[in-house]
Amino acid sequence: xxxxxxxxxxxxxxxxxxxxxxxxxxxxxxxxxxxxxxxxxxxxxxxxxxxxxxxxxxxxxxxxxxxxxxxxxxxxxxxxxxxxxxxxxxxxxxxxxxxxxxxxxxxxxxxxxxxxx
Amino acid sequence: xxxxxxxxxxxxxxxxxxxxxxxxxxxxxxxxxxxxxxxxxxxxxxxxxxxxxxxxxxxxxxxxxxxxxxxxxxxxxxxxxxxxxxxxxxxxxxxxxxxxxxxxxxxxxxxxxxxxxxxxxxxxxxxxxxxxxxxxxxxxxxxxxxxxxxxxxxxxxxxxxxxxxxxxxxxxxxxxxxxxxxxxxxxxxxxxxxxxxxxxxxxxxxxxxxxxxxxxxxxxxxxxxxxxxxxxxxxxxxxxxxxxxxxxxxxxxxxxxxxxxxxxxxxxxxxxxxxxxxxxxxxxxxxxxxxxxxxxxxxxxxxxxxxxxxxxxxxxxxxxxxxxxxxxxxxxxxxxxxxxxxxxxxxxxxxxxxxxxxxxxxxxxxxxxxxxxxxxxxxxxxxxxxxxxxxxxxxxxxxxxxxxxxxxxxxxxxxxxxxxxxxxxxxxxxxxxxxxxxxxxxxxxxxxxxxxxxxxxxxxxxxxxxxxxxxxxx
Numbered sequence: 001x002x003x004x005x006x007x008x009x010x011x012x013x014x015x016x017x018x019x020x021x022x023x024x025x026x027x028x029x030x031x032x033x034x035x036x037x038x039x040x041x042x043x044x045x046x047x048x049x050x051x052x053x054x055x056x057x058x059x060x061x062x063x064x065x066x067x068x069x070x071x072x073x074x075x076x077x078x079x080x081x082x083x084x085x086x087x088x089x090x091x092x093x094x095x096x097x098x099x100x101x102x103x104x105x106x107x108x109x110x111x112x113x114x115x116x117x
Numbered sequence: 118x119x120x121x122x123x124x125x126x127x128x129x130x131x132x133x134x135x136x137x138x139x140x141x142x143x144x145x146x147x148x149x150x151x152x153x154x155x156x157x158x159x160x161x162x163x164x165x166x167x168x169x170x171x172x173x174x175x176x177x178x179x180x181x182x183x184x185x186x187x188x189x190x191x192x193x194x195x196x197x198x199x200x201x202x203x204x205x206x207x208x209x210x211x212x213x214x215x216x217x218x219x220x221x222x223x224x225x226x227x228x229x230x231x232x233x234x235x236x237x238x239x240x241x242x243x244x245x246x247x248x249x250x251x252x253x254x255x256x257x258x259x260x261x262x263x264x265x266x267x268x269x270x271x272x273x274x275x276x277x278x279x280x281x282x283x284x285x286x287x288x289x290x291x292x293x294x295x296x297x298x299x300x301x302x303x304x305x306x307x308x309x310x311x312x313x314x315x316x317x318x319x320x321x322x323x324x325x326x327x328x329x330x331x332x333x334x335x336x337x338x339x340x341x342x343x344x345x346x347x348x349x350x351x352x353x354x355x356x357x358x359x360x361x362x363x364x365x366x367x368x369x370x371x372x373x374x375x376x377x378x379x380x381x382x383x384x385x386x387x388x389x390x391x392x393x394x395x396x397x398x399x400x401x402x403x404x405x406x407x408x409x410x411x412x413x414x415x416x417x418x419x420x421x422x423x424x425x426x427x428x429x430x431x432x433x434x435x436x437x438x439x440x441x442x443x444x445x446x447x448x449x450x451x452x453x454x455x456x457x458x459x460x461x462x463x464x465x466x467x468x469x470x471x472x473x474x475x476x477x478x479x480x481x482x483x484x485x486x487x488x489x490x491x492x493x494x495x496x497x498x499x500x501x502x503x504x505x506x507x508x509x510x511x512x513x514x515x516x517x518x519x520x521x522x523x524x525x526x527x528x529x530x531x532x533x534x535x536x537x538x539x540x541x542x543x544x545x546x547x548x549x550x551x552x553x554x555x556x557x558x559x560x561x562x563x564x565x566x567x568x569x570x571x572x573x574x575x576x577x578x579x580x581x582x583x584x585x586x587x588x589x590x591x
Binding site for chain 2: 054
């Protein structure tokens with residue numbers, strides 16, 4: 001049973017992503033911001049973190065530095081340029097960029113690809 | 118004490134006008150100097166030189182006269198030189214200050230204390246320049262506020278779309294149970310309009326961001342060929358859906374200062390359009406080549422092509438061709454307007470050529486080799502062509518009365534609202550004596566002024582491509 005941690009400051013998005021992925025058989029936990037995300041990772045390491053790029057609190061770039069050994073996929077409402085993507089992909093464990101609003105099928109497909117099913 | 122005050126007020130009064138100063142000068146030169154000369158001459162003749170010997174001493178007298186006149190002349194010249202300097206020097210200061218302002222240095226002030234009208238001018242200049250500087254500062258602050266506002270609201274505007282679309286899709290896909298047909302149909306309508314709304318918001322945000330984002334161009338050394346390769350690779354995925362092959366041809370291009378994100382945006386948009394309007398199993402050719410002072414990009418497809426009318430209007434905001442592909446693929450008609458905005462703000466040019474409907478299209482754009490110092494405001498929602506047509510209509514009405522409007526409409530319908538066509542039309546009018554030669558010339562000059570700079574592509578009639586060769590009109 002693969003576990004996914006969904007991190008987004010908007011409760012509706014957390015709920016929606018959780019609903020989608022749980023229906024596909026994943027165990028999903030959620031976090032509201034970067035700090036809570038780090039705490040939850042420390043408590044029990046997920047297989048994948050879906051991380052919203054723009055959240056209040058500690059900037060995501062700082063949070064990402066502290067996450068190792070866990071795959072990370074960024075989510076973003078703002079269109080990210082290719083150059084910015086390169087700038088954000090500073091570590092090997094950053095595996096994907098998901099544009100919001102996403103297509104449900106697309107999200108599921110990407111997650112399945114990342115978690116190797 | 119009183120006399121000192123009176124003296125200084127008197128001096129102030131004399132120096133307060135250039136005309137007083139000059140009058141004083143001429144008074145000195147015209148009256149005082151000759152008077153001194155004549156007195157001296159009189160002195161010579163009546164005392165030093167005895168009356169009887171005047172004839173013998175003629176040489177002495179004449180040379181003295183010449184000397185006196187020379188001295189007066191030289192003194193006049195010297196005084197005149199200094200007075201004119203005192204006028205021209207402050208004028209030079211003012212003119213230099215004005216040139217500085219034109220260069221963009223709006224905070225310049227002048228310091229002139231000649232006590233006369235030029236000092237008044239300098240004070241007025243200083244006030245004007247500080248007002249201008251304030252207005253400019255204001256404008257910059259408003260721009261900054263606009264951009265900040267936009268970046269905050271863009272996040273807010275688009276966020277609700279995510280959970281909305283996610284839930285709708287889950288409903289549609291039966292995540293919450295099977296749906297009746299009516300329910301499916303209803304959801305279909307909702308989803309479609311949610312998508313439309315999302316696209317409109319996106320485009321609107323894009324334009325607002327571009328129009329306010331003069332501040333946000335980030336120029337850096339860019340290898341445009343590498344950039345093009347990346348984009349072609351990226352777009353290949355979409356092209357494959359219609360089995361279209363993307364071919365990139367590049368000539369060695371120097372690395373220049375450009376904003377890679379903006380250039381990508383334009384290129385991606387053009388390739389996207391090319392894919393959209395191409396049939397399956399066709400080809401799209403993309404070329405980059407350096408030319409004298411710019412780098413030329415072109416995207417060529419062999420799809421539906423553009424009619425001459427479309428070719429002119431395709432860059433207009435919200436303009437979409439009467440093609441079914443557009444309805445199918447959505448789009449708000451802003452893509453090309455945004456491209457034009459981006460290209461022109463960097464002082465590049467963008468234009469299109471097409472042999473006609475069904476015969477494919479080539480889009481060209483240029484990026485200048487030398488980067489732009491000050492980015493021009495990008496005007497996406499502004500179409501130069503419509504403004505030109507309005508001006509032409511006015512001119513026709515002025516020159517030809519009420520008949521002018523119907524003549525204008527007729528030319529418009531025949532797609533003859535181009536400089537050369539209008540010129541030959543005016544010639545016809547003159548030949549039939551409807552206008553006399555003078556009126557004809559006036560009319561022609563007005564039309565020339567409206568079309569302006571010949572280098573502006575938008576004012577040229579679209580070229581025809583015959584057998585892969587470009588035949589330039591006229």
